[in-house]
Amino acid sequence: MDTIIGTDIAEAARFLQEGKCVAIPTETVYGLAANALDPAAVAQIFSIKNRPTFNPLIVHVRSFAEFEKYATGISPLVKKLADAFTPGPLTFVLPKKDTVPDLVTAGGETVALRIPSHPLTLRLLESLPFPLAAPSANPFGYISPVTAQHVEQQLGDKIPYILDGGPCSVGVESTVITFENDKVVVLRLGGVTVEAIEELAGKTELRTGHSSSLHPIAIGSPGQMKSHYAPKHKLLLGDIEKHAAEHAGKNIGILSFRKKYPDAAYQVQLSESGNTDEAARYLFSALRFLDACDIDLILAERLPETGLGRAVNDRLERAAAE
Secondary structure (H helix, E strand, O other), rough: OOEEOOOOHHHHHHHHHOOEEEEEEOOOOEEEEOOOOOOOOHHHHHHHHHHOOOOOOOOEOOOOOHHHHEEOOHHHHHHHHHHHHHHEEEEEEEEOOOOOOOHHHOOOOOOEEEOOOHHHHHHHHHOOOEEEEOOEEEOOOEOOHHHHHHHHHOOOOOEEEEEEOOOOOOOOEEEEEEEEEOEEEEEEOOOHHHHHHHHHHOEEEOOOOOOOOOHHHEEEHHOOOOOOOEEEOOEEOOOHHHHHOOOOOOOEEEOOOOOOOOOOOEEEEOOOOOOHHHHHHHHHHHHHHHHOOOOOOEEOOOOOOOOHHHHHHHHHHHHOOO
């Protein structure tokens, strides 16, 4: 299949209306999108990504008013957070309506909804009579794409169109939240910080592990499996100098937060100034660069547990998992 990379919203909409999958830009990462209300179209997402069908998908809608079409339990707290953070990188897990196919929710009773802030994708959604199911546009488990070119390198022979919106501005996936007894539960760390949510909603509960007792979307939503976002090269997370000494003589790539290692043949500093937002924006591009280098392994370090540093650390931990 010849894949077109372009900015033609009408062309992307045409393919989607024909039941095909299209890659779309969001502020977080590029998504592999299909008509969320068409099970046959959604099934193609799982096939193209080689994604297990027990993994629910996030449904992208054009506005908060659309939530009522697909979910119940839309409390004043849901609206308060939506007013503050959407369009943007925040996903709401709510009780689903029957309008949402079971394949989208992996048979669960909840649906994950979000309003992306990328202008091209918002215009695309406004032109369509249906919402878009869209996990990240990469083979399941690999590093998420943050440019159209990343998508083309991995899925270019499998989809007809990539809507090119330039580099993603946030660079890590959305924060996923649900609600219990009018309290916010964070299921996945992401582009909206826990601190920002707590300023409006009070103390939140973090439930971002892998226990089978978790809410279904916490187990199956993007990035919630133990090993995820993984490069092909082995990644060791921790004290870079200690790991470098242990692996002396090997070709090593280094992914640091802000420190420069002058003896490293291949290194990426995520933010010389120590800005965690900047580090998040460049994380996946940095991992892809190092993964393409002639090295034996990647050494990475954790960021401070503040701002988007927590989300970056989450992605690094999953990338390092065996």
